[in-house]
Amino acid sequence: MENNIRKKILITDPTLRDGSHANQHQFSEKQIRSYSIAAERARIPILEVGHGNGIGASSLQVGLSSVNDLDMIRFAREHLQNTKLGIFMIPGFATIKKDLRPAIDAGADVVRIASHCTEADITERHIGYARERGKLTHGCLMSSHMASAETLIEECKKMESYGAEGVILMDSAGNYLPSDVYEKVSALVKNIHIPIGFHAHNNLSMAVANSVAAVEAGALIVDGTSRGFGAGAGNTPIEVLVAVLEKMGYDTGIDLYKILDASEIADKDILNSKPTIDSTSIVSGLAGVFSAFKKHVIRVSAEYNVDSRDVFFELGRRKVVGGQEDLIVEIAIELSSKEKSLRI
Amino acid sequence: MRKKMKVAILGGGLIGTDLLVKIMRSPWLECTGFISRNLNSSRMLKAINLGVFVSDKGIGAIEENPDQYDLIFDATSAAAHKIHAPIFEKLRKIVIDLTPAKIGKMCVPAVNISECLNLNNVNMITCGGQASIPLAYTIGQVHKDVKYIEVVSTISSRSAGPATRANLDEYIDTTENGIKHFSSAEKSKAILILNPADPCINMQTTVCAIVSKPEINKLKEEVHKMITFLKTYVPGYELVVEPTVEDNRIFMMIRVNGLGDFLPSYAGNLDIINCAAIAMAEKYAIQKYGEAHGK
Structure with a gap:
């Protein structure tokens, strides 16, 4: 049977996690329930929920959540049976005691522990803890465009040695082109024994193409969100991803009509704004800056009357990583005083 | 010459070694022991070159020669400090803890240096x-x-x-x-x-x-x-x-x-916690020796 030889691709859907960046962490209970029901119906394998930067990251720095992470998990949990409930966590923002342990107690099935792409050693204890609790555990290397394939191999190996059962390369800035994805993912697939995944952002309109390149290079895990709802220009639209993988002959286990229905529900119930590739998103992708900076850059640039594109390029020049949103204010003040002195 | 307070550094990592360099400059402190678990590191070599007594016996080095030290900087780890703290107490040594062990009173010199002066174990937080x-x-x-x-x-x-x-x-x-x-x-x-x-x-x-x-x-x-x-x-x-x-x-x-x-x-992260620890240690030293030969 043709079905038996189709290669399986594991899809993770962070609509209710990465999407939190897109609505400034304001998902309501109703929205969480509504999308969880749709995800279960579509047989999405893993639905990730929480603050945009993961559990425990609700903050003035990134944005305060309206519904706290544990409640988000509890609301989603009530509607999920076959779909596993995923959480995301960045050490440095969250801790085991305050965040990870209670999240697992509240019903998380899959745990992703993330670090900037060169700092995998900060994930050791958290990956170890999630494994101890018997949870499927993946490591994530964020802003992976900032490191070479050789460095990424080393960092992946660290995560593997800590117990990660898969490592996801994140294109947090939407900076990759398909050839970059192919080069890095195939290098990892060749050198690492656990499944490799890819998480795209759509700043340069490459999210679907990059996800395809990842799968062709041997990635077994791919992320997509409804209508691409996610930070910055958004992620890979899951309904397109499923359709394309179907056409290419891969098995995602997701029901096409039901995922189309889920995206309609998302469209109607949870997308307060549709992800678009606007000027700031393009610049942010080119500058290689973490997508979740977008709303902050727009707000702060308006406050200090500076060009948000200049702010993005300066952030890129300073090689900022996820979590350095405070620098936006410093840069905006600097640019605005420069402009003032030019006018005088 | 002014009498200096004799201090030991326990822990030969980045923090301990940076402390050593700073103590060499202090008019109030003299490092009489740079103590770690391993003599074969470039950091130990640095201490030896600076003419400082070194040991790889960990806290044992302090227990053997308690009179060689008035004050100890603990730059090991939170877990190790929990073991060290009762030993320092028994030896009646002042200890400035640079680990996040949370045993001693939290000390931020710019805020509460005077409050800490009567205590024997202060913690430099992070x-x-x-x-x-x-x-x-x-x-x-x-x-x-x-x-x-x-x-x-x-x-x-x-x-x-x-x-x-x-x-x-x-x-x-x-x-x-x-x-x-x-x-x-x-x-x-x-x-x-x-x-x-x-x-x-x-x-x-x-x-x-x-x-x-x-x-x-x-x-x-x-x-x-x-x-x-x-x-x-x-x-x-x-x-x-x-x-x-x-x-x-x-x-x-x-x-x-x-x-x-x-x-x-x-x-700057190493610098600030070590500068704070030294400010505190010098205050202890001034309290102990300052009056006697202040003039």
Whole structure:
């Protein structure tokens, strides 16, 4: 049977996690329930929920959540049976005691522990803890465009040695082109024994193409969100991803009509704004800056009357990583005083 | 010649070695022991070249020769300090703890140095705590109802040794505790970011707060006073964003340019906690010997 030889691709859907960046962490209970029901119906394998930067990251720095992470998990949990409930966590923002342990107690099935792409050693204890609790555990290397394939191999190996059962390369800035994805993912697939995944952002309109390149290079895990709802220009639209993988002959286990229905529900119930590739998103992708900076850059640039594109390029020049949103204010003040002195 | 206080450094990592370089300059302190678990490191060699007594016996070296030391800097780990603390107590040694063990009283020289002077075990909290607590304390002095304070520190990846990396959870926990204690905020949050950029970035810390009615002018005045005082023991501490209200929050940012003693100047995080520890140790020394030959 043709079905038996189709290669399986594991899809993770962070609509209710990465999407939190897109609505400034304001998902309501109703929205969480509504999308969880749709995800279960579509047989999405893993639905990730929480603050945009993961559990425990609700903050003035990134944005305060309206519904706290544990409640988000509890609301989603009530509607999920076959779909596993995923959480995301960045050490440095969250801790085991305050965040990870209670999240697992509240019903998380899959745990992703993330670090900037060169700092995998900060994930050791958290990956170890999630494994101890018997949870499927993946490591994530964020802003992976900032490191070479050789460095990424080393960092992946660290995560593997800590117990990660898969490592996801994140294109947090939407900076990759398909050839970059192919080069890095195939290098990892060749050198690492656990499944490799890819998480795209759509700043340069490459999210679907990059996800395809990842799968062709041997990635077994791919992320997509409804209508691409996610930070910055958004992620890979899951309904397109499923359709394309179907056409290419891969098995995602997701029901096409039901995922189309889920995206309609998302469209109607949870997308307060549709992800678009606007000027700031393009610049942010080119500058290689973490997508979740977008709303902050727009707000702060308006406050200090500076060009948000200049702010993005300066952030890129300073090689900022996820979590350095405070620098936006410093840069905006600097640019605005420069402009003032030019006018005088 | 002025009599100096005899001090030992327990722990030969980045923090311990940077402390050693700073102590060599102190008019009040003399390092009479650089103690680790391993003699074969470049850091030990540095100590030997500086003519300092070295040992690889850990706390055993202090138990064998307790009279060789008046004060001990514990720069090991939180877990190790929990074992060391009762031994120091029995030997009646003053100890300045640079681990996040949370046994001794929390000490931030710019805020509570005098209170700590009568105690035998003080804790230096964390590097982010030393950078942010003076500002959080000032926010608490100026405002009656501090609802929330958040501190974000970004440090260069190269300045974060293996112990720091393995202990991020303790760092967060200890820093949040310190913030709440010194500012009387109802809630606090600490975030630590490692940035691998090359050339290395300087340590920077942002302090944000939510209060019902920000008193920015008064706050600016007090923050400047605080920083003037802080700079007497951390010369590289600089305000880069003045206290301001942005998006309904109080926002200010500082950067610490290290003295470049052991690691280059980007490692302001090592510098600030060690400068604070030395300021405290010198205060003990002045208390003990200052009067006798002050003239």
